[in-house]
Amino acid sequence: MRLIFTFLLVFLLTSCDFFMVKKTSSQDILNEELNAFNWTDVDEYPSFSSCDSIKVKSDRKDCFQNSLAIHIWEFLKKEKITVTQDITDTIVLNFNLSKTGVLKLTDSKMATATRKEIPNIEALITQSLDSLPKIYPAIKRGQHVNAAFSLPIIINVN
Known part of the structure; x- marks a missing residue:
């Protein structure tokens, strides 16, 4: 005991x-x-009003990128671009989208021949952004955030 x-x-x-x-x-x-915390991904990608009804995150991202690419392509199609040789190139455009919905071209990567033949291509792309419809910014944890993304655009001038 x-x-x-x-x-x-x-x-x-x-x-x-x-x-x-x-x-x-x-x-x-x-x-x-x-x-x-995952700093490189957002809860909701930026979108245009035409993409708002899409609920799947990846489809919404594709809708935004396709809408932006088509808008830039339509603008460039209306411009009279004169070249001395045929150009087929993929331009990679880097954008910043502010939390207020302002889209800005920050950089572009293209072949030297493209830059030589169309020296004002960046100015034309920047000008095309002025007529974009309203962009709704990306959302992370319920807050609007700045976002950076790249968009490839195929240029084919004959």
Whole structure:
């Protein structure tokens, strides 16, 4: 009996550490949340009003990119572009979309021959952005956010 009593006493004295609650600081919680946060993806991609009815995230992204590409293509089709040689090139356009819905061309990658033949291509693309319909910005965790994306455009001038 004495042995059992001693065993229980030792057990009670050493088991107090098991009942202590460890406090987690708010900074630790914040750091854990920031590390788990995916900074490169948005909850909802930017869209035009014509794409708002689409619920699937990837389809909505495709709708936005296709609408933008078609708009730029239609604008360039109306312009009189004169070249000395045939051009078939894929131009990669890099855009920034602000959280207020303002789209800005930041960079373009194209072949040197294309840049030489159509030196004002960036100005034409920037001009085409002025007549875009209203763009609804990307959303991350319920907030409008800035977004950057690339869009390939195929140029074929004969």
